[in-house]
Amino acid sequence: MKLLLTLASAAALSAPTRLPALAADKQLKTIFENNRRWVREEVKKDKDYFNRMASGQSPQILWIGCSDSRVPANRIMGLDAGEVFVARNVANQVIGTDMSMMSVIQYAVNVLKVPHIVICGHYDCGGVKASMENVDHVPPLENWLRNIRDTYRLNRQELDRISDKDQRTRRLVELNTLEQAFAVFKTGVVQRRRVQTYGSDQEPYTQPRIHAVVFDPGTGELKELNVNWKQELDKLGPIYNLYAPETAEARAERLGDGGAAAAAPPPVEPAKKKGLWGRLRG
Amino acid sequence: MKLLLTLASAAALSAPTRLPALAADKQLKTIFENNRRWVREEVKKDKDYFNRMASGQSPQILWIGCSDSRVPANRIMGLDAGEVFVARNVANQVIGTDMSMMSVIQYAVNVLKVPHIVICGHYDCGGVKASMENVDHVPPLENWLRNIRDTYRLNRQELDRISDKDQRTRRLVELNTLEQAFAVFKTGVVQRRRVQTYGSDQEPYTQPRIHAVVFDPGTGELKELNVNWKQELDKLGPIYNLYAPETAEARAERLGDGGAAAAAPPPVEPAKKKGLWGRLRG
Numbered sequence: 001m002k003l004l005l006t007l008a009s010a011a012a013l014s015a016p017t018r019l020p021a022l023a024a025d026k027q028l029k030t031i032f033e034n035n036r037r038w039v040r041e042e043v044k045k046d047k048d049y050f051n052r053m054a055s056g057q058s059p060q061i062l063w064i065g066c067s068d069s070r071v072p073a074n075r076i077m078g079l080d081a082g083e084v085f086v087a088r089n090v091a092n093q094v095i096g097t098d099m100s101m102m103s104v105i106q107y108a109v110n111v112l113k114v115p116h117i118v119i120c121g122h123y124d125c126g127g128v129k130a131s132m133e134n135v136d137h138v139p140p141l142e143n144w145l146r147n148i149r150d151t152y153r154l155n156r157q158e159l160d161r162i163s164d165k166d167q168r169t170r171r172l173v174e175l176n177t178l179e180q181a182f183a184v185f186k187t188g189v190v191q192r193r194r195v196q197t198y199g200s201d202q203e204p205y206t207q208p209r210i211h212a213v214v215f216d217p218g219t220g221e222l223k224e225l226n227v228n229w230k231q232e233l234d235k236l237g238p239i240y241n242l243y244a245p246e247t248a249e250a251r252a253e254r255l256g257d258g259g260a261a262a263a264a265p266p267p268v269e270p271a272k273k274k275g276l277w278g279r280l281r282g
Numbered sequence: 283m284k285l286l287l288t289l290a291s292a293a294a295l296s297a298p299t300r301l302p303a304l305a306a307d308k309q310l311k312t313i314f315e316n317n318r319r320w321v322r323e324e325v326k327k328d329k330d331y332f333n334r335m336a337s338g339q340s341p342q343i344l345w346i347g348c349s350d351s352r353v354p355a356n357r358i359m360g361l362d363a364g365e366v367f368v369a370r371n372v373a374n375q376v377i378g379t380d381m382s383m384m385s386v387i388q389y390a391v392n393v394l395k396v397p398h399i400v401i402c403g404h405y406d407c408g409g410v411k412a413s414m415e416n417v418d419h420v421p422p423l424e425n426w427l428r429n430i431r432d433t434y435r436l437n438r439q440e441l442d443r444i445s446d447k448d449q450r451t452r453r454l455v456e457l458n459t460l461e462q463a464f465a466v467f468k469t470g471v472v473q474r475r476r477v478q479t480y481g482s483d484q485e486p487y488t489q490p491r492i493h494a495v496v497f498d499p500g501t502g503e504l505k506e507l508n509v510n511w512k513q514e515l516d517k518l519g520p521i522y523n524l525y526a527p528e529t530a531e532a533r534a535e536r537l538g539d540g541g542a543a544a545a546a547p548p549p550v551e552p553a554k555k556k557g558l559w560g561r562l563r564g
Contacts (some may be wrong), residue, residue: 008283010454020399022342022343022365022398023342023397023398023486024486026486026487026491028343028398028400028493030357031343031361031400032504032506034359034360034361035359035360035502035503035504036503037360038357038358038360038502039501039503042502045503049502050499050501051500053352053499053500053502053519054406054499054500056406057351057352057408059351060303060305061304061310061313067368067369067386067389067390068339068367069339069341069364069367069368070335070339070355070363070364071363071367071405072355072356072363072366072368073354074354075320075356076317076320076359077313077316077317078313078316078317078319078320079316080528081351081352081353081354081357081358082351082352082498083304083351084348084351084354085351086349086351086370087349087370087371088369088370089369089382089383089385089386090382093382095382096404098380098381099380099422099425099426100371100372100375100377100382100383100426101371101382103371103372103422103423103425103426104371106422106423107349107372107408107409107422107423108349111408115304115305116304116305116310118310118313124336124338126339126389126393127389138445140381140384140385140388141385141388142345143381143385143388144382144385159472159522170409204305204306204308205308209308217332217335217336217363218332218335218336219325219332220317220320220321220325220331220332220335221317221318221321221353222313222317223314224314243507269559
């Protein structure tokens with residue numbers, strides 16, 4: 001009990017003011033009423049709306065975001081049901097040992113073949129703020145937050161230089177988002193698909209394409225992080241690349257177009273090898 | 283590669299028809315344009331909309347749902363940004379060793395003190411369908427799907443009796459949802475909060491209240507599963523209850539209202555002890 005009290009009194013994790021309506025609605029009748037109204041409205045606008053939904057999904061985006069109630073993916077991006085495959089957890093983490101996220105990415109990339117992965121952080125993130133406190137938020141949550149503390153450590157020099165606490169927190173939100181975007185690149189599933197689609201005639205660009213964005217609940221703005229992907233991935237490639245650059249012969253065999261294609265890509269020079277990850281960004 | 287091909291050819295996990303617009307939008311300009319339009323519209327309707335968002339979140343519902351793009355929580359329930367804390371993974375699983383989900387539940391229950399947890403499955407669920415195939419969908423996804431195979435096993439007698447494949451799949455969707463709702467009840471975090479709020483004057487009912495619902499993408503309907511909670515939880519309580527029934531003295535001490543309250547709840551009779559979980563449903 002004492003730990004819970006400590007937790008409740010921590011600034012970042014303060015108990016919310018309660019919106020009375022849904023709390024008082026013991027049976028949650030509101031959501032079922034709202035649902036029936038939504039169905040009526042959609043069918044009125046488009047009588048085939050749900051018939052199309054019945055035929056399966058073909059989302060073009062995997063969204064990896066925070067569980068925070070103020071960050072609903074579809075609304076923020078103005079996209080309809082059926083357009084975004086979604087994973088949400090505390091502080092939008094992409095952790096290599098997290099079977100949940102790894103399964104989501106595998107499904108989205110290998111099965112749905114999404115061309116885009118959007119990893120979205122947000123300012124005023126309770127998880128990020130909690131990770132900046134010297135407080136034990138008790139397991140499993142505290143273990144989860146440790147991944148953000150690790151990101152602080154990787155960027156300590158930059159962060160410690162920011163004297164304003166709010167500004168430092170905002171920057172950690174951005175760096176956390178970026179680090180999770182890198183974590184998406186690290187997965188074998190994503191790298192394999194990018195190798196397969198690199199230079200392929202069947203896709204207009206290497207896929208999946210990864211977008212690091214941050215949402216500001218205070219303004220509603222969704223903005224892309226300013227990243228020099230080439231530079232960042234060139235740095236990380238030598239450690240995290242799981243696939244060596246493809247030889248011309250292997251490419252020809254894969255694409256099944258005989259000798260003609262074999263001549264197309266110039267042989268990879270040793271000096272460029274470590275840049276594969278970056279080049280695959282293309 | 284061969285495994286991937288096997289996977290792609292499996293009926294439940296077939297590659298989707300591609301919606302061309304977002305796939306062709308390499309920089310995802312669409313979502314940023316949509317976002318700016320959304321901000322303008324919200325501010326036009328209510329100039330303080332984002333100012334309120336800036337002041338933090340106080341969601342009344344934790345939604346645990348599938349990543350499937352056709353099941354966006356807010357839209358289905360007609361709720362606004364700020365009203366639903368969301369966790370989504372493949373086939374809405376609640377697995378005891380999943381740090382991601384356990385952290386989400388801990389945050390939602392201990393910090394946000396949500397009065398409701400909605401666990402939502404949906405018909406035509408790719409994860410559930412995949413779990414009914416004798417196909418190796420390769421790790422980590424296949425390990426993830428095993429949890430649904432386990433639910434099939436627990437309900438084999440009922441499921442094997444349903445000769446129509448579609449009907450059997452629909453029933454497994456329901457049973458999977460129910461089993462994950464039980465898994466929410468199993469957590470110490472939820473049980474502890476329910477013991478704390480049981481009979482408390484500060485809350486109108488024992489919290490969090492758990493709702494098992496299924497969404498039908500083919501009709502848009504969100505429906506509550508027909509469950510005899512008391513009966514189900516009475517069966518499971520003796521195995522999963524982590525807290526013994528509270529004595530009158532302990533309750534008085536906890537509520538800090540001296541001798542008066544101590545007399546209020548009748549002493550728990552041994553025969554009723556195993557029903558605590560069910561009674562706490564109240």
